[in-house]
Amino acid sequence: MSETLRVALVGLGDAGAHHARALKALHGEGRMRWVACCGRDPARTLRYCEAQGVDLQPWASLDAMLDAGGIDAVVLATPDGLHGSQALRLAEGGVHALVEKPLALDAESAFRAVEAFREKGLRLGVGYQLRHHAGHRLAREALETRVGRLRRVDLRWTWPDPAVDGWRARGEGSRWWSLAALGTHALDLALWFARRGPEDASSVEAIIDREGPVDRRAEVCLGFGDGLTLHVAVSVEYRSVPRLSIVGDLGELEALGTLGARGEGTLVHRLPRGATELLPFQPVDPYQAQLQAFLAAVEGGQEPSASGSVGARQVRLLERLTAR
Numbered sequence: 001m002s003e004t005l006r007v008a009l010v011g012l013g014d015a016g017a018h019h020a021r022a023l024k025a026l027h028g029e030g031r032m033r034w035v036a037c038c039g040r041d042p043a044r045t046l047r048y049c050e051a052q053g054v055d056l057q058p059w060a061s062l063d064a065m066l067d068a069g070g071i072d073a074v075v076l077a078t079p080d081g082l083h084g085s086q087a088l089r090l091a092e093g094g095v096h097a098l099v100e101k102p103l104a105l106d107a108e109s110a111f112r113a114v115e116a117f118r119e120k121g122l123r124l125g126v127g128y129q130l131r132h133h134a135g136h137r138l139a140r141e142a143l144e145t146r147v148g149r150l151r152r153v154d155l156r157w158t159w160p161d162p163a164v165d166g167w168r169a170r171g172e173g174s175r176w177w178s179l180a181a182l183g184t185h186a187l188d189l190a191l192w193f194a195r196r197g198p199e200d201a202s203s204v205e206a207i208i209d210r211e212g213p214v215d216r217r218a219e220v221c222l223g224f225g226d227g228l229t230l231h232v233a234v235s236v237e238y239r240s241v242p243r244l245s246i247v248g249d250l251g252e253l254e255a256l257g258t259l260g261a262r263g264e265g266t267l268v269h270r271l272p273r274g275a276t277e278l279l280p281f282q283p284v285d286p287y288q289a290q291l292q293a294f295l296a297a298v299e300g301g302q303e304p305s306a307s308g309s310v311g312a313r314q315v316r317l318l319e320r321l322t323a324r
């Protein structure tokens with residue numbers, strides 16, 4: 001492994017654009033070296049590389065890129081159905097990986113990927129960048145003093161996905177739509193605030209609305225033996241203000257507009273019978289913060305915050321929610 005990590009981006013679509021922004025920023029700061037991009041179409045990939053203003057090697061095949069060597073870590077932003085097999089290929093190729101969520105389309109493949117990285121002593125992270133939103137980090141730090149004993153975490157995130165004919169909506173190379181685009185983020189965030197895993201829930205209830213092969217709306221409730229409830233509502237059909245509320249015995253935190261790609265939004269603290277206080281935070285690009293934290297985990301030999309195991313347990317939860 002070279003001293004400054006050499007990173008490649010695989011998958012140059014919508015999520016790829018967010019990762020490219022982060023890669024370019026950290027490359028510019030000298031934090032790592034963004035060295036390559038891999039798409040499917042050679043001409044398009046070449047144009048993509050040229051447009052970044054960074055000296056990038058274009059590849060139209062993941063195998064060819066890995067066989068050529070010279071890469072320490074990959075950000076994988078291809079469609080959901082490719083993650084499981086491509087993650088195995090990345091582990092075999094000896095590179096660390098930050099894989100977009102969901103880690104795979106079934107829990108068995110997801111846990112196989114986790115094991116493959118573990119066997120090789122490589123780091124596997126999963127793209128739950130909302131953990132790196134400055135407002136969410138501030139809220140998590142404030143839980144003990146401003147919220148107290150946790151009673152509920154509610155997240156509502158709806159967004160009219162324009163890709164109504166895309167691979168995800170068609171169920172081709174995808175298994176979930178609202179649950180993969182928004183739901184797994186919201187569930188991960190709720191569990192991260194609660195410092196629990198999905199397997200700690202004593203009850204799991206869901207209303208999943210499908211039209212066609214995949215879900216378009218979902219309501220999920222996780223109940224815990226100590227009275228905590230996590231509730232997530234997502235839809236890919238309409239726009240509303242993304243809302244996060246964390247309620248405890250001391251007070252509540254409410255974040256508006258923080259569930260998104262850019263790090264914006266507001267956070268307030270409310271006392272049950274008292275004042276409302278704005279909790280200001282300096283917005284950071286969550287993708288950039290996520291990449292920075294992932295690189296630090298690789299360099300420090302630690303597990304990333306959203307590790308492969310976190311991602312695999314999310315896949316197992318999604319599978320459970322939609323198995324009925």
Ligand SMILES: NC(=O)c1ccc[n+]([C@@H]2O[C@H](COP(=O)([O-])OP(=O)(O)OC[C@H]3O[C@@H](n4cnc5c(N)ncnc54)[C@H](OP(=O)(O)O)[C@@H]3O)[C@@H](O)[C@H]2O)c1
Nearest residue numbers: 011012013014015016038039040077078079080100101127
């Ligand atoms: N973390 C987040 O908030 C977030 C947000 C959006 C998406 N995502 C995740 O990111 C992933 C990609 O979603 P997206 O919306 O970006 O999809 P997208 O816009 O369709 O982009 C996927 C890209 O992958 C490329 N691709 C397909 N097969 C490939 C292969 N074998 N090798 C290399 N590249 C390949 C596609 O190439 P072509 O252009 O040739 O088809 C396309 O450019 C999904 O897993 C999604 O869940 C995460």
